[in-house]
Amino acid sequence: MESLVIRKGKKEDIPQVFNLVKELSIFEKAEEKVANTIERMEMEGFGDNPAFKFFVAEVNGQIVGMALYYFSYSTWKGRSLYIDDLIVTEAFRKKGIGDQLFQKVFEVAKKEKCGKIHWQVLDWNTPAINYYKKLGAEFDGEWINCAITSDKY
């Protein structure tokens, strides 16, 4: 793992990043919910008004992990940072790559004076929950996600 590099994501990383998104969606038993595409991510993540930012973890030129985030807002905590996905591909887990990705995101949140960093975890994903506990995360299962997809408005 000497060649591990954590760096900002570039447009040409999107195809590999999208593969990680698909891998995680299969683990999360929700592959059919992925309506996004490589082309859409390339368009929305770059240009005048990028909708997200991301870091990648690269080993020998292969992207083995990523953290994708955007700036959110909490009327309770002020400007905040939301991590939509933080993924390390299965073969490269338990090597501290997730820690390094989180660390990069922490640095951004500090620099941007964010009141909190937040994300979500599936209630049955015990390994992830235990990992987040070690990071010092607080959990709140009292809130339910509500969504209206674009076909309904």
Added chain:
Amino acid sequence: MESLVIRKGKKEDIPQVFNLVKELSIFEKAEEKVANTIERMEMEGFGDNPAFKFFVAEVNGQIVGMALYYFSYSTWKGRSLYIDDLIVTEAFRKKGIGDQLFQKVFEVAKKEKCGKIHWQVLDWNTPAINYYKKLGAEFDGEWINCAITSDKY
């Protein structure tokens, strides 16, 4: 209610908007979690890089409701819109003001080609859940909120 106006929020609306945030936090039994301030909201919501946008519902010059949102990102659905708070003060509920606020947010999401609009509800807030069902919302209680506050990173 002839004088009801739904319009974009301005900086000078923030003190009244913050009162609505406090009112809702008391109902949600979480008043002590509000670390935000009027000054911080004024700074973060305006200027070069506004962290949120909002609509207000105004009756005779008094702000009786608001919807505060920002653009989010979902690796599954693409560019999306998150409603952090949609509040109608108690005395003005059941008059269709919430519908009109949602309608304005729907228009923004359409214009910006958002894949979904999303928000959260407390699992015991049955009146809100029933209202969101009528709007066509889907609910997903399988996800748990995780957060690290700024004192820990």
